[in-house]
Amino acid sequence: MCGIAGTSDGNWAFLESTRIGLKHRGPDYDAIWRDENTGFGLSHTRLSVIDLSNAASQPMESACGRWILSYNGEVYNFRELRAELEAMGETFRSSGDTEVVLAVLRRDGTAGLARFAGMFAIALWDRQERRLLLARDRLGIKPLVYAPLPGGGLAFASEIHALRFHPDVSLSIDREALSEYLACLYVPAPRTIYQGIRKLLPGHVLQWQDGQTSIEAYWTPDVHGTRNLSADEAAEELLPLLRQSIASRMIADVPVGCFLSGGIDSAVIATLMAEASGSDNRILTFTMTFNEPAYDERRQAAEIARYIGAEHTELPASSDLSGLLDDHVQSFGEPFGNPTALLINDLSRKAREHVTVALVGDGGDEVFAGYPRYHGGLLARDYRRLPAWLRERVIGPLANMIPESSEGWHTPRRAREFLTAASLPDDAMYASWVEYFDPIERQRLLGESGAPPDRPIARLYRQSSPTDALDAMQATDLQSFLPGNLLAYGDAMSMRHALELRLPLLDHRIVEAVCRINSKTRMSEGPKSILRAIAKKLLPPHLLLGPKRGFNPPMSRWLKSDLAGVITERLNSDSITNAGLNWPAVQDLLHQHQHGRRDMGLKIWSLLTLVAWRQQVPA
DSSP states (O other): OEEEEEESSOOHHHHHHHHHHTGGGOBSEEEEEEETTTTEEEEEEEOOOSOOSGGGOSSEEOTTSSEEEEEEEEETTHHHHHHHHHHTTOOOSOSSSHHHHHHHHHHHGGGGGGGOOEEEEEEEEETTTTEEEEEEOTTOOSOOEEEEOGGGOEEEESSHHHHTTSTTSOOOBOHHHHHHHHHHSSOOTTBOSBTTOEEOOTTEEEEEETTEEEEEESOOOOOOOOBOOOHHHHHHHHHHHHHHHHHHTTOOSSOEEEEOOSSHHHHHHHHHHHHHHOTTOOOEEEEEEOSSTTTOOHHHHHHHHHHHTOEEEEEEOOTTGGGOHHHHHHHHSSOOOOTHHHHHHHHHHHHTTTOSEEEOOTTHHHHHTOOHHHHHHHHHHHHTTSOHHIIIIIIHHHHHTOOOOSSSOOHHHHHHHHHHHTTSOHHHHHHHHHOSSOHHHHHHHHTOOSSOOOOHHHHHHHHTOOSSHHHHHHHHHHHTHIIIIIHHHHHHHHHTTTOEEEOGGGOHHHHHHHHTBOHHHHTBTBTTHHHHHHHHHHSOGGGGOSOOOOOOOOHHHHHHTTTHHHHHHHOSHHHHHHTTOOHHHHHHHHHHHHHSSSOOHHHHHHHHHHHHHHHHSOO
């Protein structure tokens, strides 16, 4: 795992700054490669995971000197690819995946991307054609951002903050991105908070030559399931793919472990890791524990660890997490409002004392249809059969009166959200469940007149060409909530501590296989029907009965205790105005938080992160 950066304009000082600024992503080795004739250069920081020798260091030149590769990630099928290449006469001087990636791209160009199974952000420079290829993995596990430069040049990096080292990158605030941040609590790709910096979309390739840039998709999720299988039949087909995915992600020359919660995603992964390790090798599992019962899963995790014979470690959540606001913001380079990042930061820091690589269950909800909102989207079709007068005049007003808990129990909130939005068109309904500040709230916060802003999630929902409600919801999340939110904080927080996270449930072959299965099968026995059927083949029933708990911090409780003073200190007229928002609208939100029946914790945290980011990046 690594940090990469590059520029086409000969700004070697920028490369030196990124080499230092991305050191947390790759503390084991760093280097800069320069082409004085063209002004193109690359910087690279390396976290050594496979082949720890200097032969695998980057930037890596091809034997002929024409191609230079700087690559962040892991291609898990590199051994199979290497065997194919050796049969065609290729020779290799290293034993890792980097040289294999270089050889495939040298031979096949962009078509070679389809041969990779893994996570990656790739920069390949062709010295002869003076052409740059940038590519990002299919699901967006690894980040890659870029910035047009004056005169047609281009700079890029693994992280947004690294591009801020370049003096010619425009750092003007993108107001549309600010609005979408308020909606999603992250800035959806391809935007960033800066007008001059863009995110390369997952599954896309960018090519730059002679000042001209082109971008195209090489893969998109196709969620239109037509295969009629039972959940058990689907489980039988998918279990070999899961075994292959997990075994390949255990390949490393450094210690490997697993994040284990009480949920079935990580339970399946840990069980198959133990199976792949054999009786002679115990796997290492890690669980974060909390003092708040609604958030704690230590009992379930410990039972699973005992059953599979893992060497299990409990890592108590740090008591000062709520005070890490500025550290949190710095890691993303732009506002990021999901406080789960604080937990991943803490968990990664502590797990890094034991392992360099950890397998995690991220993506299980998006791929296997695990979110309660998916069930809600299907129930909405039946709900709309009720008379309109009953829904609009009776149920709607009563639903608005439902209070919600700030103690981690989400059922009342979900019931209210369902009843108040289920009568809307599908795209608006789903956006109302996924987004935070609605269009009217955003308009007030931004102090804008005219029509309310668009819903970014509704727009993506429509683009998914929905013919089936579950297909449309999952396709939307695979292109927005997953890469923009979960994968973004997973990468930023783990790489802050040079810990490599591997995500076996997001192997694209598994994603494609699940997406081909009929949506009725995916939800035949409730959320995660297929994954539950797989789990039943691996674990006894009593280990699969725990309630679903999201990996979330008790933010609302913190805002009433540890962070109460921070709200008073940080959220004031000057700071809010400096962040580009309307202070009276924020005042109204704070009043609702103090006296209302709604849990405003995430909205307030998102404003705190916005203000903290603006204070770190003065106008």
